[in-house]
Amino acid sequence: QVHLVQSGAEVKKPGASVKVSCKASGYTFTTYGIHWVRQAPGQSLEWMGWINTGSGNTGSSQKFQGRVTISRDTSASTVYMELSSLRSEDTAVYYCARDAGAYDYWGQGTLVTVSS
Amino acid sequence: EIVLTQSPGTLSLSPGERATLSCRASQSLSSTSLAWYQQKPGQAPRLLIYGASSRATGIPDRFSGSGSGTDFTLTISRLEPEDFAVYYCQHYGTLRTFGQGTKVEIK
Numbered sequence: 001q002v003h004l005v006q007s008g009a010e011v012k013k014p015g016a017s018v019k020v021s022c023k024a025s026g027y028t029f030t031t032y033g034i035h036w037v038r039q040a041p042g043q044s045l046e047w048m049g050w051i052n053t054g055s056g057n058t059g060s061s062q063k064f065q066g067r068v069t070i071s072r073d074t075s076a077s078t079v080y081m082e083l084s085s086l087r088s089e090d091t092a093v094y095y096c097a098r099d100a101g102a103y104d105y106w107g108q109g110t111l112v113t114v115s116s
Numbered sequence: 117e118i119v120l121t122q123s124p125g126t127l128s129l130s131p132g133e134r135a136t137l138s139c140r141a142s143q144s145l146s147s148t149s150l151a152w153y154q155q156k157p158g159q160a161p162r163l164l165i166y167g168a169s170s171r172a173t174g175i176p177d178r179f180s181g182s183g184s185g186t187d188f189t190l191t192i193s194r195l196e197p198e199d200f201a202v203y204y205c206q207h208y209g210t211l212r213t214f215g216q217g218t219k220v221e222i223k
Binding site: 100109 | 212
């Protein structure tokens with residue numbers, strides 16, 4: 001069975017960076033891309049970017065370009081999302097999701113709180 | 117950038133009733149790239165419909181999707197207690213976009 005397991009909650013100060021991991025299991029890791037989506041409290045879902053787990057190529061929303069870095073470790077079947085220059089508006093639950101066209105499997109979410 | 121507008125914002129219905137949710141795109145979409153998700157409080161979204169009308173694995177047949185071009189619809193034929201949740205549409209083209217969601221609440 002497919003699982004995406006994310007790292008635990010983080011509390012960061014404004015200006016810092018956060019790195020969230022997403023470990024995949026139950027399928028061939030390099031067969032599907034992984035996307036990152038975030039959800040601020042009470043808000044809708046917001047697409048951040050993605051990685052082709054085979055080639056390592058990445059893409060991101062223009063909103064996050066320059067601030068988000070998505071990487072992968074194929075030996076560990078893990079994808080990482082690093083967001084820099086954090087501000088209070090980045091407080092949200094961050095999800096990874098498997099790309100089957102639509103997102104057929106999701107991680108459990110990681111709460112990132114940005115507060116001074 | 118494609119913008120998806122969902123309506124209504126909130127739908128108040130009773131169990132057993134039919135729910136009709138709308139998703140309108142700012143430009144014409146390929147039907148193969150429209151999905152619907154269900155999200156309950158404290159949970160990750162769950163894929164219901166992909167390709168505008170195909171049910172994901174394990175999704176009951178009371179959920180159906182339809183539409184093309186700029187207008188898409190998610191229909192829940194008879195609401196069960198576990199269907200009260202927030203529903204999002206998504207375009208999954210080169211860039212990915214979500215609608216703002218429709219909350220289906222118990223009347």
